[in-house]
Every structure is written in C-alpha cells, then in structure tokens.
Amino acid sequence: xxxxxxxxxxxxVVFALAGCRHKCQKLFDRDSYCxxxxxxxxxxxxxxxxxxxxxxxxPPATSPFPPPAVMPETSxxxxxxxxxxxxxxxxxxFPDPLPGGMSLRPGQAGSNVLGSPVKPSTPxxxxxxxxxxxxxxxxxxxxxxxxxxxxxxxxxxxxxxxFRTVIYLHAxxxxxxxxxxxxxxxxxxxxxxxxxxxxxxxASREFHRLTxxxxxxxxxxFSDDPRRAGAVWYLYFRIIDAYGxxxxxxxxxxxxxxxxxxxxQAFALAIQRVLETK
Numbered sequence: 036x037x038x039x040x041x042x043x044x045x046x047x048v049v050f051a052l053a054g055c056r057h058k059c060q061k062l063f064d065r066d067s068y069c070x071x072x073x074x075x076x077x078x079x080x081x082x083x084x085x086x087x088x089x090x091x092x093x094p095p096a097t098s099p100f101p102p103p104a105v106m107p108e109t110s111x112x113x114x115x116x117x118x119x120x121x122x123x124x125x126x127x128x129f130p131d132p133l134p135g136g137m138s139l140r141p142g143q144a145g146s147n148v149l150g151s152p153v154k155p156s157t158p159x160x161x162x163x164x165x166x167x168x169x170x171x172x173x174x175x176x177x178x179x180x181x182x183x184x185x186x187x188x189x190x191x192x193x194x195x196x197x198f199r200t201v202i203y204l205h206a207x208x209x210x211x212x213x214x215x216x217x218x219x220x221x222x223x224x225x226x227x228x229x230x231x232x233x234x235x236x237x238a239s240r241e242f243h244r245l246t247x248x249x250x251x252x253x254x255x256x257f258s259d260d261p262r263r264a265g266a267v268w269y270l271y272f273r274i275i276d277a278y279g280x281x282x283x284x285x286x287x288x289x290x291x292x293x294x295x296x297x298x299x300q301a302f303a304l305a306i307q308r309v310l311e312t313k
Contacts, residue, residue: 166196168188168189169193171183180256181290182256185201185255198223199250199251200251201218201223202228203226203227203228204242204263205230206229206263207229209259211225211227230266232301235305235309236308239267239309242256242271266303272287
C-alpha cells in the first residue's frame with residue numbers, strides 16, 4: 036500500500052515537472068519560482084475597471100489659497116436705460132438744418148439731398164416810386180442815388196429829403212450855371228463833372244472821391260445822357276466795390292450803361308483803357 040502511494044506521488048511529480056514551461060531550476064530550490072498557470076477564462080469584450088479602483092469621480096481638491104476677490108465695477112455713468120424697440124426700424128440721425136436752408140429730415144415738404152440750385156444773389160439798385168421831378172430815381176446803395184436831370188420840383192424834393200450833394204455828369208461845353216444856382220438856393224452842393232470818352236479817367240477819379248466821402252451823403256447823381264452816367268457807375272462798381280465784370284455790367288446797365296451807337300462804343304473803349312491802367 037505504501038509502495039503504491041509512493042509510485043503515485045512520483046508520477047505526479049514527473050507530470051508536474053513536465054508541464055512547467057518555464058526554465059525552473061532544481062525541484063527543491065527555494066529561490067526558484069514557477070508562476071501558477073493562467074486559469075482565467077475567456078476575455079470579455081467589455082473592459083471593466085479593476086475592483087480596487089473607485090468608479091465615482093473624486094471631489095475637487097480644495098486650494099489652500101482663498102479665491103480672488105471680485106472688485107465691484109465702478110463707473111461715473113449710469114447704466115443705459117433699456118429703450119423699447121422702434122416700430123419703424125432704427126433711428127437715423129440727421130444734421131440740424133442751416134439757418135435759412137433746407138432740412139434733410141424725411142417727411143418735410145420740399146426736402147431733398149442737394150436742394151434746388153441757388154441763384155447767386157446779385158445786388159441791384161433798388162427802384163422805388165420816384166419823387167416828383169426826379170425821373171428814374173434809384174437807390175444805388177446807402178447814401179448814393181441816381182436818376183434823370185431834376186426839375187424845380189425835383190430840387191425841392193431833394194432838399195426835403197435831406198440830400199446834401201448833387202453831381203452833374205455833363206458833356207463838354209455844357210452850361211452848368213443853372214444847375215448850380217437851383218442847388219444853391221436850396222442849400223445843396225452842386226458839383227459838375229465833365230464826362231466824355233476822352234475825360235473818362237479824370238471824371239471817374241473825381242466821382243470816386245466825392246461819392247466815397249460820407250460827408251457828402253446823401254448824393255444824387257444825374258446826367259443828360261444815360262450812357263455817360265452808366266460808364267461812370269460801371270467803373271465805380273469795378274474799382275470801388277471790386278465787383279467782377281458780370282456783376283458790374285449788370286448793375287451799371289440799369290443805370291444807363293450801353294454800347295449802342297457811336298457814343299456807347301466810344302465809352303466802352305474808354306472804360307477798357309481806364310481798367311488797363313489799374
């Protein structure tokens with residue numbers, strides 16, 4: 036019986052040594068180790084975490100430092116007020132209209148982007164109802180008036196209106212005594228200036244001296260021939276008022292300027308010669 040057990044034990048040891056695939060040392064060496072056979076079953080397609088690893092997330096670690104303090108937002112302006120939405124879309128800001136100009140705001144009558152072309156304002160002599168005895172009486176500017184040769188009633192009207200000076204633009208060799216006498220009896224200063232195409236430069240210079248001196252205002256200027264007065268006034272507008280040719284010609288035309296006839300063409304050439312010397 037003992038022999039049988041010994042044989043069985045020997046067979047078991049032999050099978051055990053034959054089944055170990057590792058390079059084991061001696062059977063009874065304490066330092067040798069043979070790992071146990073893999074007894075795990077077939078692997079599962081689902082990978083499960085190890086049993087010793089917790090499956091729930093760990094709570095967030097607390098920082099040893101306190102959280103940074105949040106400073107309150109300071110501002111010198113109050114928060115914007117909530118405005119109700121506009122029914123007609125966003126507001127459009129338009130510039131304020133210029134004084135006397137056209138507004139660009141919609142809904143106003145006659146408003147457009149550029150507006151209608153503005154006609155350049157050209158100052159023209161103011162014509163009013165002529166006083167008695169002063170045909171074609173016209174206010175040229177403050178203190179200066181023009182018209183036809185006054186009658187006796189015209190001289191009376193000038194005295195009544197407070198005029199101080201009358202300027203008579205006459206042709207060569209004209210009798211000026213009657214004009215001076217009628218003015219003197221009414222305490223008016225009468226100045227006679229010979230005005231011809233040949234003397235236009237000197238006449239214009241004397242005319243400018245008298246009319247620019249406000250001591251002589253109001254002044255009434257007249258002539259026997261409107262073309263003579265128109266030429267003098269044209270040079271006044273060009274030289275004293277510094278108007279361009281178009282404006283000066285427009286103003287002087289209403290005061291008698293004309294190039295019609297032999298006399299008118301002669302004055303036109305004389306005007307050109309005077310302007311060339313300026």
